[in-house]
Amino acid sequence: MAGFREYKIGSRIFGLALGGSMTITLFFPSINIASTASTDVALAKQLAVGHETGFNLDDPLLLGKNKPIVVNLKTDPKSGQALPAEQTVFVYPVGAPFPAGIIHPRILGTGVEELSVQQGHIEDARKDAGAVFAINKAVYNGKQVSYIDDLTTTKGWTPEDVMRVAKDEDVSHAGAGKTMFVREGCWWCHTLLPEETQDWQVFGAPPMQGDFNGESPTAFGSDRKAPDLLHVGSRNSSREWMMMHFFNPRLVQPHSIMPRFDYLWGEKDASGNKIDYAKWRAEYTDYREGKRVTPPEVPSYASNSEIRSLIDFMLSLK
């Protein structure tokens, strides 16, 4: 065996060079990134979308299973009385995995971590019992800091209680919607990253360093062939428009090159009737060729359809 006998020094320098470059590009940045505290955006985002929206063992086929539900709560689930102000809570049904910040509070960053553990009691939340979280504010070292409050521990609100008093229009399935966003590859064209240099006017403020703690995948996207969506919910909050645009983008934007996502409606529409896609497409072709004056009506989606969660996610992007 000839071995590396002439290359002893070279092999060592190679190890040193590669190790050095990995120290600079992996270890040093990780110190900076790990020391960034979560912003309100990061807290709301990770509570709304849950543990993971890419491939994971709780939802291997990316169907939007085992995801949290965001509820705009108007009544106290314990007493049944109206709340003084509407409150957004994040309901984790039994078995839904908690986001990274709950499992490893260190991820939340200085201040947020301490308050969430001491005042929010997030370490007492248990996956097999489910939990209800909210974002509250408190003072830490003289500064006001947002933290995660485990309402199941601090107030005794269980997921069942909250879901019993929540109406369907107060509920958002943004977590399942982010899964759809990843699965359907929306991010191949729509970035989630207004650029720091030029995008302020049209697409809104670029994100901050602490806006991502606990989120996975971040799905920034790299090849922008369509508008940035990080703040799309602020630009356009019409469910009607979203519904038409997803079913066939050419209905609302004749020059759009977006694919049709009509298949996310599933088998049945809101009133339980079977959706006849072939008929719809034939009628739409007639409309495009000028044989019909109006395009066919877009079927209303069922409240448990995949498109509902995707639209919920779009509208959550404020």
Place this chain on the structure above:
Amino acid sequence: MSTKKPVKLRSFWLILIGGMLTGMGNGSVFGATLMCLMGRGNFDNWGGINATAYDPHTFTGFIDWAMIVFGIAFCLIMIVALGRHEKLEQAAA
């Protein structure tokens, strides 16, 4: 070998396409650099000689000229270089 047409004729398409591609690639960098350097002014006055403002609908501006000029330059370089090499190589053969 010696009965063949000169290399410049045999490699006409290779020079044209290879040269334009390589040159336009370099021209794109040069053009983008200069455009970004000079073009941070207003929409109407973004720099470049005899060039209108960058119009995203018609793609008129400085950089397309930079790419084309570089492309032609690279073709010329290849014509000269392949011709000279041919002379040397035939002399050596």
Place this chain on the structure above:
Amino acid sequence: MFKYLMAKNEDIPPGASAVFFGFSAIIWFVIGTGLGSFNAAKLAFPDFVTGDMYFAFGHMRQVHVMAVIFGWISMAFAMAMMYITPALGNNKLWSEKLGIWNCMLWNIGLLVALTTLWAGITSGREYSDFPWPVDLYLATCVFIPLGVNVWMTILNRRTQGIYTTNWFFAAATFMVIIVFLVGNSPEFFHLTGLTEAYLTWWFAHNVLGLWITPVAAAIAYYTIPKITGNPLYSHRIGHLHFWSVVVFYSTPAAHHLMSAPLPEWLKSFASVEGVLILVPAIAFVSNIMLTMKGKWHMFVENVEVRFTITGCLMAIPLNMQGGFQQTRAINWYIHGTGWIVAHAHLALLGFSTFLEAAAVYLGLQTLMNRKLYSLKLANLHFWLLLIGFTTYWVSMTIAGLIQGAGKIYEVPYIDVVIAEHPYMIARWLGGTLVFFGNTLWLYNMWMTARKGTVIPQGRMPHELQYER
């Protein structure tokens, strides 16, 4: 192939695994470019095949990318390694049997991986889209066996030193394993947030910089001296190339996220290191060009040399773009536009594909002892690839500049989409030419295996006259 899986190592003819890898690579190239052409058609004509989840753009885009990277490019690398490494060590491949198994596990794994990806089962991370069980499979059944075979062949060489190509092969197979395992660690350990985003691009940058670019260059370091008969112009420049790849190319990962909220020092560091990529690039291109001294007529006459030199010529604009487009001065304009798509294709379809195609042409002819079936088809393949790619690159660069202008002048986005439309059609036409070229290539290589003229012992394929 299957009869060799259980055969004794000595009973497998030398070069068998390289031949299987070569044909697998060509088949994946046909599949990958076919998918690319289909995707481009969807961007040009959005209602082309519509309303079906499995033919939606968002389900197919990543399948195209992964098929060409891990099917065509990486398998062509494996083919080149199994052919060139023993040739340069004056010995045989350490284990043909491992090579055959490697090839089979690779094909099966990639088929499964692409099918799951197609179904939408993705990690949602660009270039590391495969779910983590697939990543583990690819590391253990694809890259580690490949590396072991290459390292053991080099360790058991019968020459005194190690030639440039083999340094690159040994180092790149090692680095790709590290990059694969570290780059996918967010999935293995559920790392989140900016760490996940940064590691995604750390992987994407390094799989190009420490795997695709150096191995493609290493192939040219073999093919050009071998075919022209000239010795490599300078081994010292080869050293410079190798060390600058390891030191400079492994560090600028953050330049892919120049407008993201990463630490500023990291972006500046990455940007400076990114310009230094010009060092290995210039070293490589000048070394190959100078090796051609006295043999430039082969650039016109020999199909393998023409492929390689065209690829090296494309490395010039590739690295000029790559070095400068990531600086803040230019990046703000072209970040996230079609310019980058054009640049990525210049790297993978231009530079690296042309070098690999030469190696696959040369390697398959040499190992099968068969002269290429048809020179006409090979020339047609070259021209379809070059013209198709050029059409693609020019149209995407222009589309990218339109997007960039639209971005900074805040044109309503739909106007950008309208302005890009003709270029999307041109891109589709260019991609389709590449696809047709590759189907011809597959036919040509298949006929070479069956009907090519037998090459006598000890002769190079190009020393024989073409018969058709």
